[in-house]
Amino acid sequence: MKYSLQKKLIVKENSDFQKIYRCGRSLANKNMVMYYCKAFHPSHKVAFAAGKKLGNAVTRNRVKRLLREVYRLHRREIKDDYCLLLVGRAAAVDLKSTALEKSFYSLCKRANILKKEVEKK
Template identity: 40%
Template sequence: MSESLKKNADFQKVYKTGKSYANKYLVMYIINNGLKGNRIGISVSKKVGNSVVRHRVTRLIRESYRLNKQHLKTGFDIVVIARNSANGKGYNEISGAFMHLSSLHKIKM
């Protein structure tokens, strides 16, 4: 089971109380959610690019999570923020950045 974070209040809670790590392309905030599965929220600001670019980056991040979720521990709210440098990057760079942050947060099994 994995859902997405949709409410602004959920995002704010993760930002305020979560721990964050960043790399070249992404920033990742994580808190325990006390549930059986993970919930993921993705934020891509207008600074990254126009709507086409932002949606593409969002899809790449979501796909990185979907294909790697069997390697991640469960019970976390995860918020991933794309940085400007994520614009124009391919799946391999984004996925590598996602897994790098997962291992820094020690949620990678």
């Protein structure tokens, strides 16, 4: 089975970003901030962000690429009725993907958005 992140799952519209910011709850650790809310689309969607404080465009794009990859690997473990916004923090600039994966997984666990069969592992 090929695991790819379909473009239709990624939030592109600014209004959708704002909906997730406004109606969503947030959790954070030193590597990322995760906003989550019940889906306002028929299926769940995800957005990725990295602010200018992280560095130049190359650095910000690397952080967003890492966030996309971490989400892609774990999206089947997340409940289908949630929209997510993942925001990279300065500590994520120098991280490897495995450390970012652990951060993402811990935030998902705290937010209680993992499917039941995954939580039992």
